[in-house]
Structures are given as C-alpha cells and as structure tokens.
Amino acid sequence: MTRIKIFDTTLRDGEQSPGVNLNQLEKLEIAKQLERLGVDVMEAGFPASSQGDFDAVQKIARTIKNSTVTALARANRNDIDRAWEAIKDASHPRIHVFIATSPIHMKDKLKKTPEQVVEIAVEMVKYAKEKCDDIEWSAEDASRSDLAFLAAIIEQVIDAGATVINLPDTVGYTTPKEYGEMFKYMKENVPNIERVDLSTHCHDDLGMALANSIAGVQNGATQVEGTINGIGERAGNASLEELAVTFEIRKDFYPFTTQFVLNEIKRTSDLISQFTGMVVPGNKAIVGRNAFAHESGIHQDGVLKNAQTYEIITPELVGVHSNNLVLGKHSGRHAFKDRIQQLGFNLSDEKIADAFLAFKQLTDRKKEVTDDDLFVILMEIQTDTSNRKQYQLRSFQVQYDSAHSPTATVSLLTPDGEEVSGKNTGAGSVEALYNTIEGLIKEETYLTDFNLSSIGRGKDALAEVHVSLSVDSQTVNGRGTAQDVLEAASSAFLNAVNRVFILRN
C-alpha cells in the first residue's frame, strides 16, 4: 500500500466559496479538528490577502503541532514575506508559491511571456527557500498547459528548491485519462522528479474532481489536495472524505491508503458546514444526511436481512453514531458525559457543567435530545465567545396577526454593556425583527441569503438559521439555533453582525 499524503485546503480554497467568510476563531476551531482528522498538511490561508487572514494563519501556525501548516503566496516577494511571517512559528511550516503556466493565463492574465514566467517561478522559489525548507510550487492551470513547457519549468523549480510540485486542474476542465497522462509524462520527462512529492489539486466543474485526483495518484502523485465537503471556488474541490473512504472501502482495487482518522469525518463535516453556512446536500456521498438512509421497501427488506445488501459503508466507519441510550429529561451527568466523549468532544469540567445546564434546559422543551441537538450545544460551548464584546439578545417579542403587519420589540445588550430597545414593523415576522435590530445597531445591512432548516425530526426539533449579510460591502455569514424559529433567526442575524464588529475591532 502506498501512503498518500492529504493536503487540506478547506481554510483557503474552501473559504473562496462564494459567501463564505470565516472569522479567526472559527478558522482555528476548524484547524484543530483537521488536525484530529489526521490531515498531513493544512493550507491555513492566503496571508497577503488581508490582515484578518494573516492573523488567522499565524494563530493556526502557533497552535497546530502534528500537521504541516502552509500558506499561499503569489510569485512575488511581498506575498512570500507575508506567508512566511504568518507561518514561521509552525512546528512544520511550508510556503506554497504558485504561478500560472497555461498560455491563456500567462498571456491574458499575467501578461508575461513563458520565459518570464520561468524566470519569476525560479527566482521566487529560491527566495522562499531562503526562509523555509519545505516549498510547494503550483503550476496554476497545469491541466491546460503545454506538457513540454510544464516539464521544463518543473525541472527548474525543483533545482531551485521546491519539495512538492502541485499540478492543479484549476478550472475543472480535465478528464481522468488526460490528468493521469500529465502525471505520467512528468514522471517520464522530468529528470529530477523523484526528489519531490507530486500533488493533485482538482476542481469539480464537470463533476470529475475525485476521479481526476485518483487518476493522478495512479500515475505517481503522492499528495492529494482537496477540501472537506468538497467546498471551494465555483463548483468546489475534490472532496477529501470521499477520497479517504474510497481508498478504505476499495482497498481490494486501489493500493493506496491515507492517515485519515475515518471516524472523525462526520464531525469535521458538520463543523465546517455549520461555520461556513454551506449546508451539505442530503444526497452528498459519505456525509449527506441520506448517505445511510434506506427509504424503499425492497432496500429496507434487504438491509434487515443483511445490511451489506445495500450498505457498502457502515455509518460507524465515518463517525455517524447510532445510539440506543436515549438522552432526555431524566438523564444524569454520567450518561451525558459518556455521550460527549462518544461524540469526540474533549471539554473542561467547567464547560461540561455549562453544557449539562444547556442540555437540561433543552429537555424542559424537548422530550428526546438527539446527537444532532447535542452537537449544536457542544459546538456553542466549545467556541464560547460570551466573554468577547459583542451584541447580545436580551429579549424579543413579535406581534403577528394575519390582518396587520407584524411588529417586533427587541431588547439588546450593546458591546459597551448598554441595554437598548426598539420597535419596528416588517412584511413578515423575520423582517420586523431584522428591521428592529438594524435600527438598534445603527448599521445598514442587506440580507443576501436566509436559510431555515431543522436539526433532527419532529415538531420539537431545533431550528437552525443561516444568514448572509452584506455590511459595508463586506459579506458575512451568521448562524443561530434555538427551539423557536424566530429566536434562531434573531441569533443568526446578530451572529453575523457580531462578526463584522469583531473584524472591525
């Protein structure tokens, strides 16, 4: 079995998904979870792109111990300096420098000749190498590049000090056969290629990102780049959980393995979905809500007789737990603590006590508390931001009847600790609430997306609301959960507003 290194770029390419804007705390929580998942390399961000991203990358670099932490840089001195500054304290730092090699990108975007691109690439890899031993070089749009030119530039950047060569299918254009052949060509035509790891980086524009990544591996790639839940620019990236589980389930066919801790997959997927606001489609392979559900009679009959008739993956393999211990009003601390541990949370005694209190409050309103409900409570406790200065909802009331416009009355605690209240109307209850909150925070906001879903089933299920707001031409996401949909909607709105507030301060 050949071990394939996993390079996770959820925090960089994943964050390039339209509307996704993670704050520093969320990036750090995701990074810690990626480390638990066993990724070999995590791309924490693009430090030259903003001070916020720089700070987040630096925090991650100073926290993560087991995975290599890398940061992206264009092939220029400033980007490389910023990337190095941000990651230099990491236990295993790597600078990731990229430049495009396809005719269209070189001519129309970079406005450089191929010779100039070679010169810049070599010079910048040398420059980065003066700072850091581990240098990844990416040939952006490699899959639309001339193979002979690509081989020549790769040979030179390896001589300049690159340790990893990444050949992205930047626009998701290639096919498995073509992509595999590109790797084979480099193995056969670049004399010093054995000195480096070769890497895939595939986008899913034609739905072939996973197949292309596997084709790359079958032809010599030893590193695969991708994201959890397949999020990323446009149609997204290769989905890493799909790759790792494919290698596990079809090890009879593929002689490759990864060091993914497979039963951390579901938790990682849920965390990323919650923080990014990108809801995982129910039918998504491995992590979708329906991935292990059997609806039709013939399937149910088969599964009852022998689960393997229709189940090629057990839910437990990827960390989906089926528990027979029901948590509810009469459960005590021991069962609660046991379930927390089963769900993989490692909380201090103080946080467990807070979580237990929140759980008991929920049981007053909900007969049976599911793992999904617990997950929400535990995530909120784990990433508790209550000691930060931010807006807090004190109370609200909405008056609704079908003959009049709804009216909302809201009371908030401001970041300075002042209590403010106001009243306003709207076409619907949510709009009335949002208009009122907007008046209290004295900011003009545009709601660009609103998504309401239930966590679990039944009339007493928790409501989860994701919103995207545009404030000061900046897009921020917010998330709120509560038993009541209006409370969840208010929390999500304030959560987004608080992010703007945190980003500004």
Ligand SMILES: CC(=O)SCCNC(=O)CCNC(=O)[C@H](O)C(C)(C)COP(=O)(O)OP(=O)(O)OC[C@H]1O[C@@H](n2cnc3c(N)ncnc32)[C@H](O)[C@@H]1OP(=O)(O)O
């Ligand atoms: C394939 C990928 O996913 S690449 C990563 C994409 N991610 C991002 O772009 C997200 C972060 N980006 C940003 O915040 C901004 O684009 C910044 C801060 C990096 C740059 O902003 P600006 O300086 O305003 O430049 P802008 O983005 O408009 O244009 C990009 C410039 O970089 C140049 N450039 C693009 N790629 C490279 C590269 N790999 N190496 C060197 N220069 C490059 C372009 O030619 C253009 O240069 P020009 O201004 O001389 O025409």
Ligand SMILES: CC(C)C(=O)C(=O)O
């Ligand atoms: C910068 C590179 C690695 C990239 O994201 C791409 O080409 O898609």
